[in-house]
Amino acid sequence: MIVLKAAQEKVLAALQSVAGIVERRHTLPILANVLLKKSGSQLELITSDLEIQIRTTAQLDGDEGDYATTVGAKKLGDILKSLPSDQIVSLTANQNKLTLQGGKSRFTLQTLPAEDFPLVQEAADFGPAFSVPQKTLKMLISQVHFSMAVHDIRYYLNGILFVAEGKTLTLVATDGHRLALSQATLEVDMPKQEVILPRKTVLELQRLLKDDGKSKDGEEQQIEMRFAGNQAKFTFGGLEFVTKLVEGKFPDYNRVIPKNHKNHITLGRATLLASLQRAAILTSEKFKGVRLNFAPGVLGIASSNAEQEEAKEELDIDYGGDSFEIGFNVGYLMDVLANMSQDMVTVSLQDSNSSALITNPEFEGFKYVVMPMRI
Numbered sequence: 001m002i003v004l005k006a007a008q009e010k011v012l013a014a015l016q017s018v019a020g021i022v023e024r025r026h027t028l029p030i031l032a033n034v035l036l037k038k039s040g041s042q043l044e045l046i047t048s049d050l051e052i053q054i055r056t057t058a059q060l061d062g063d064e065g066d067y068a069t070t071v072g073a074k075k076l077g078d079i080l081k082s083l084p085s086d087q088i089v090s091l092t093a094n095q096n097k098l099t100l101q102g103g104k105s106r107f108t109l110q111t112l113p114a115e116d117f118p119l120v121q122e123a124a125d126f127g128p129a130f131s132v133p134q135k136t137l138k139m140l141i142s143q144v145h146f147s148m149a150v151h152d153i154r155y156y157l158n159g160i161l162f163v164a165e166g167k168t169l170t171l172v173a174t175d176g177h178r179l180a181l182s183q184a185t186l187e188v189d190m191p192k193q194e195v196i197l198p199r200k201t202v203l204e205l206q207r208l209l210k211d212d213g214k215s216k217d218g219e220e221q222q223i224e225m226r227f228a229g230n231q232a233k234f235t236f237g238g239l240e241f242v243t244k245l246v247e248g249k250f251p252d253y254n255r256v257i258p259k260n261h262k263n264h265i266t267l268g269r270a271t272l273l274a275s276l277q278r279a280a281i282l283t284s285e286k287f288k289g290v291r292l293n294f295a296p297g298v299l300g301i302a303s304s305n306a307e308q309e310e311a312k313e314e315l316d317i318d319y320g321g322d323s324f325e326i327g328f329n330v331g332y333l334m335d336v337l338a339n340m341s342q343d344m345v346t347v348s349l350q351d352s353n354s355s356a357l358i359t360n361p362e363f364e365g366f367k368y369v370v371m372p373m374r375i
Contacts, residue, residue, distance in 0.1 A: 001067055004060035012080040014058040018047045022073045033070035044077040053120040055240045068114035071098050079107050079340045084132040111185050120242050123228035127193050131222040136184050138209040140171045143182040143366055146335040148199055149175035156248030158199045165192040172253045178332045179256050183365035189312045194245035195227045256369055258357045261348035263321035269345040273337040277314040279303040282311040289375040290330035326352045327375035336368045
């Protein structure tokens with residue numbers, strides 16, 4: 001049976017949309033495979049790592065009829081990538097093998113039975129669906145993802161908090177040293193729902209969401225979201241994405257965000273980022289400290305390392321507040337500036353011992369809090 005027959009780029013695009021979550025090494029060998037389910041002329045491609053499952057449906061021709069099998073996702077992808085993009089490729093099933101043919105190239109691949117593939121059991125208690133444009137969600141994730149913890153013992157920090165309430169969708173990430181929050185407006189009124197998406201899910205969503213969020217005919221594409229007690233479901237661009245959630249109580253982020261800082265500086269984001277990048281060169285590997293000196297009209301940036309090397313920068317700023325020095329992890333400051341796209345940034349401070357609040361004068365829904373460090 002001919003399972004599919006289509007241009008290489010079409011087949012590869014369908015496979016790549018689901019193959020990002022496939023792990024190289026897994027205790028279950030079948031999880032390195034993609035499940036191919038053919039019914040009529042439609043072909044479903046499904047991958048899973050037991051926590052996340054991604055499904056897409058593609059029209060890839062071939063023989064009519066029902067058929068299902070699983071084949072190695074990475075090998076299939078590598079072979080397809082090695083063939084010309086406009087070449088017609090076919091995948092033919094014969095007993096427990098699949099033959100991939102493109103031009104005069106021919107590859108025979110082992111399969112594992114479709115019935116052994118562990119599909120994720122979908123939750124029965126999904127809440128109401130709501131949608132935002134794809135590009136909006138991609139922007140929200142890009143503004144907070146760098147603040148997620150990595151392998152923290154406080155497992156609820158290894159992900160992003162999604163809160164849908166009223167007409168607001170809020171995303172929050174923190175690793176205990178800094179916190180990023182970004183908000184967007186929803187078109188529908190939502191009862192309050194809070195879920196924590198795991199780190200791997202967040203990074204995969206970010207990979208799959210389109211930058212401009214537009215379909216081939218130029219229409220703005222939406223992403224539909226539904227949350228259950230232990231699962232979230234996203235539907236967009238022909239994909240269905242189901243993921244387990246992180247269980248646990250996320251910290252009360254509203255208490256962390258400073259409210260009444262009296263010193264405010266607004267300056268060019270790119271200029272500040274370039275100065276910090278230069279100062280970061282002379283920080284030590286373990287100790288990424290940078291000192292910021294605020295004085296009327298001037299911001300001084302200084303760093304040093306164990307070899308007693310030193311970097312000093314000065315920026316002219318429109319500032320008439322208190323004079324003081326405060327230390328930060330330079331990586332935390334560079335992360336936020338590198339992930340913002342607007343031209344200006346506002347830094348609000350109280351004194352040398354309080355956390356700083358970084359906001360965006362062009363986008364009210366964004367807040368970034370970073371704790372000072374002793375230098």
